[in-house]
Structure formats: structure tokens, C-alpha cells
Amino acid sequence: MPVFRYRWSSRPGPLTVEDYRERARRAVPDMVWAYVDYGAESMTTLNANRAAFDRYMLKSKVLTGREAKDLGTTIAGQDISAPILLAPTGAAGLSHWTGELGAAQGAEAAGTLSIVSTAASYSFEEIAAGTRRGHFFQLYPWADTTTGRHDLTHAMMKRAANAGYTGMFVTVDVPTHGNRESEQKRGMGNPPVLTPARVLNAGLRPKWWAAFLRHERMSLRNLVDPGEKAGGAKTAMKTLNRQFRMMRPELNWDDFAWMRENWHGPLYIKGVLDAADAVRAVELGADGIVVSNHGGRQLDCAPAAIDALPAIAAGVGDRAEVLVDGGIRRGTDIIKALCLGADGVCIGRPYLYGLAAGGPDGARHVVEILKTEMRRAMTLMGVAELAELDESWLIPAGAPVPVVDR
Numbered sequence: 001m002p003v004f005r006y007r008w009s010s011r012p013g014p015l016t017v018e019d020y021r022e023r024a025r026r027a028v029p030d031m032v033w034a035y036v037d038y039g040a041e042s043m044t045t046l047n048a049n050r051a052a053f054d055r056y057m058l059k060s061k062v063l064t065g066r067e068a069k070d071l072g073t074t075i076a077g078q079d080i081s082a083p084i085l086l087a088p089t090g091a092a093g094l095s096h097w098t099g100e101l102g103a104a105q106g107a108e109a110a111g112t113l114s115i116v117s118t119a120a121s122y123s124f125e126e127i128a129a130g131t132r133r134g135h136f137f138q139l140y141p142w143a144d145t146t147t148g149r150h151d152l153t154h155a156m157m158k159r160a161a162n163a164g165y166t167g168m169f170v171t172v173d174v175p176t177h178g179n180r181e182s183e184q185k186r187g188m189g190n191p192p193v194l195t196p197a198r199v200l201n202a203g204l205r206p207k208w209w210a211a212f213l214r215h216e217r218m219s220l221r222n223l224v225d226p227g228e229k230a231g232g233a234k235t236a237m238k239t240l241n242r243q244f245r246m247m248r249p250e251l252n253w254d255d256f257a258w259m260r261e262n263w264h265g266p267l268y269i270k271g272v273l274d275a276a277d278a279v280r281a282v283e284l285g286a287d288g289i290v291v292s293n294h295g296g297r298q299l300d301c302a303p304a305a306i307d308a309l310p311a312i313a314a315g316v317g318d319r320a321e322v323l324v325d326g327g328i329r330r331g332t333d334i335i336k337a338l339c340l341g342a343d344g345v346c347i348g349r350p351y352l353y354g355l356a357a358g359g360p361d362g363a364r365h366v367v368e369i370l371k372t373e374m375r376r377a378m379t380l381m382g383v384a385e386l387a388e389l390d391e392s393w394l395i396p397a398g399a400p401v402p403v404v405d406r
């Protein structure tokens with residue numbers, strides 16, 4: 001063990017998700033940053049997702065002689081090293097040219113799995129070929145679902161099943177697109193608006209720019225047929241427009257029931273904030289619920305995900321798994337989510353920060369940071385096993401510590 005280490009920079013490597021966020025901010029053009037980091041309208045929900053965690057403190061017991069070592073669990077029938085999945089994020093190729101493939105590889109290296117978006121920059125097949133485990137896939141139900149025909153939706157489901165995806169996550173909180181004005185103001189409209197200043201801004205990130213031009217990961221590969229050439233900006237706009245046309249407010253529970261009938265693996269419904277909706281989904285055969293407000297990107301003023309969680313966990317009980325996402329940036333956030341009834345969490349932006357700053361290894365490191373933080377915090381609390389975490393470990397911030405004898 002050396003007595004000291006010498007470095008040129010006084011800045012240590014990234015130690016936290018926030019460190020990765022700062023690096024990601026510098027790695028990508030402002031337009032891309034607006035797409036990744038901002039939310040809908042006044043960003044009330046985006047900010048609430050974070051603030052809600054701070055309303056809880058964690059109880060701790062001393063001299064327990066206990067240490068948290070194993071965080072392993074099973075979600076949707078798959079063993080993972082910690083209750084953390086990578087949430088689906090479309091067009092991750094904008095954050096880093098390795099996109100969803102790099103994210104899935106990073107997830108695997110950290111012992112977990114990724115939920116690959118329909119709107120990915122890599123096709124389901126490309127990701128399956130570049131990874132070792134069966135990951136999950138996220139479905140945006142298409143407009144044809146509402147016509148009584150389900151050809152497009154069915155084709156997408158079959159495509160994912162053939163490529164080896166083990167679980168399907170249907171996203172239901174996008175009956176129409178969220179109003180992300182801050183993206184539009186920075187040129188991320190449909191189509192993106194380039195100005196000399198924006199081109200210059202991208203040019204100031206030569207590494208990003210060179211990789212972006214070289215690897216052409218602008219288009220959404222699952223929206224073109226496997227044989228169709230997916231390449232430059234023109235195809236990207238064509239596929240994006242196709243996607244926009246396909247979002248429909250008419251989607252309803254009959255469509256969900258149809259999906260249940262036609263998907264034979266684990267089925268999760270993503271984007272639920274209401275306990276009665278969660279119970280209805282379970283009654284229709286959902287294996288899991290993802291409590292989510294889409295990271296504050298859809299309905300602004302929707303409640304913080306963590307505030308919607310307790311009622312949903314209570315309503316669903318043991319009939320289905322419950323995951324939550326939105327605003328998770330620390331291991332202690334995950335502990336709080338588990339105390340409030342979640343079986344696991346998904347992270348969205350945190351791994352995109354890792355990916356933007358450090359490629360697949362950055363995504364892996366972000367998951368490892370969260371795992372290390374979780375293990376340390378649980379040991380400091382005197383908790384050794386995930387199963388011990390329940391509401392009794394939470395104290396409302398600012399309230400006196402309650403007397404509970406264990």
C-alpha cells in the first residue's frame with residue numbers, strides 16, 4: 001500500500017451519480033443535454049421526484065454486529081445483483097454512440113439487466129447479439145392497437161421475443177407527447193432545429209461530434225424493418241415521424257388485455273401512479289407495475305413517483321412485483337423506495353450520465369456506485385438483508401425519532 005498517490009489533477013474520478021452528471025453535461029451538446037436532463041413544462045414533477053426523497057430520513061441501530069453484503073434479488077424471473085434495473089430511454093445513441101447496446105453491456109457487467117426502449121438507437125437484435133443475457137424490452141403500443149388490429153404491435157412483440165427478450169414492459173403514460181418546452185427552446189423539436197450557434201456548440205465537443213457522425217446512431221432502429229437501411233438524418237426523421245403518428249390517446253384497457261393474451265412472458269405495466277389502475281392491471285394479468293411519471297417528462301404536476309408508491313404497493317400486495325423510478329440518485333434513495341414497498345427500482349438519467357461521460361463502463365460504474373452506497377448505508381443502519389427493509393426504518397424529516405422497540 002503506497003503512503004500517498006500523486007495525481008496531476010486535484011479532482012478525484014467520479015464518485016457519485018452527480019459527478020457523472022457534471023461530466024455528462026460537458027460531454028454532450030446543449031441540445032442533447034436538454035433532451036436528457038430536462039422535463040415537461042415547469043419541471044414541477046421532475047423536481048418533486050428528487051425533493052420527495054428528502055422528506056424521509058433513515059433510522060439506524062448501533063452495535064448490531066451486522067453487515068449488508070448481498071443485495072441480490074429476482075425481478076421478472078431474472079436473478080440480478082441488486083434491485084436496480086436500467087429504465088428504457090429512447091435515443092440513447094445521442095448520449096454516447098454505443099447507446100442502448102453500451103447501456104445493456106454496462107448493466108450486465110454490474111450484474112443487472114436493461115429494459116430496452118422501442119425507441120432505441122440500436123435494434124433489439126443488435127443488442128441481443130452484443131450481450132450475453134436475455135434483457136427486457138419496453139413496448140410503446142402503436143396506433144393500430146386501437147383499430148382492433150394489432151399488426152404493428154404484434155410484429156414488435158414477436159420481434160423482441162424472437163431476439164430473446166424475457167419480459168415486456170408496456171409504457172402507458174404516453175397517450176400523447178409531454179410538453180418539453182425547454183427541449184424545444186434548445187432546438188430539440190421535431191425536426192431538430194440547427195442554427196450556427198448550435199452547430200458550433202456541438203463542434204465544441206469534438207469527441208462527441210466525431211463519434212456521432214461516424215456511427216450514425218440518430219435513427220430509431222426498431223421502427224424500421226430489420227432489412228431496411230437505418231442510417232442518416234432523413235431516415236431518422238422518417239422513423240421519428242412514424243413514431244409520433246403512432247402515439248394515440250385512444251389506447252385503453254382492452255388493448256392491455258390483448259397484450260396480456262399475446263405476450264407469454266412476464267408483463268409489466270410502466271407509468272402507473274394510481275392505486276386503482278395498478279390493481280386493475282394486476283386483475284388483467286400484469287406480473288408487475290412500474291410506478292413512474294416518466295422521470296417528469298410527461299404530465300407536469302403528476303405526483304412524485306415515491307409519493308405514489310405506498311398506496312400502489314399496498315393495493316397490489318403480493319400479487320405482482322412493484323418497481324419505481326424517478327429521481328433515484330443515491331443508494332439511500334433505493335433503500336427508501338424498498339422501505340415504502342418497492343421490490344426494486346429503475347434508473348434512467350443516472351446511467352445516461354454514465355454512458356455520456358464514460359461509455360459502457362460509465363454506465364456500469366453508476367450501478368456499482370449505487371450498490372456500494374446501498375451496502376454502506378444498510379450496514380450503517382444495522383440492516384443486513386433487503387427483506388428487512390420496511391416502513392419502520394423511515395422517519396419523516398424534521399420529526400423526532402419515534403420510539404420503536406425491535
Ligand SMILES: Cc1cc2nc3c(=O)[nH]c(=O)nc-3n(C[C@H](O)[C@H](O)[C@H](O)COP(=O)(O)O)c2cc1C
Pocket residue numbers: 035036037049087088089090117118119138171270292293294295296297325326327328346347348349350
Ligand atoms: C432521455 C430519456 C428518454 C426516455 N425514453 C423513454 C422511452 O423510450 N420509453 C419509456 O418507457 N420511458 C422513457 N423514459 C423514462 C424512463 O424510462 C424513466 O421512467 C425515467 O427516466 C426515470 O426517471 P430518472 O431519469 O429520474 O431516473 C426516458 C427518460 C429519459 C431521461
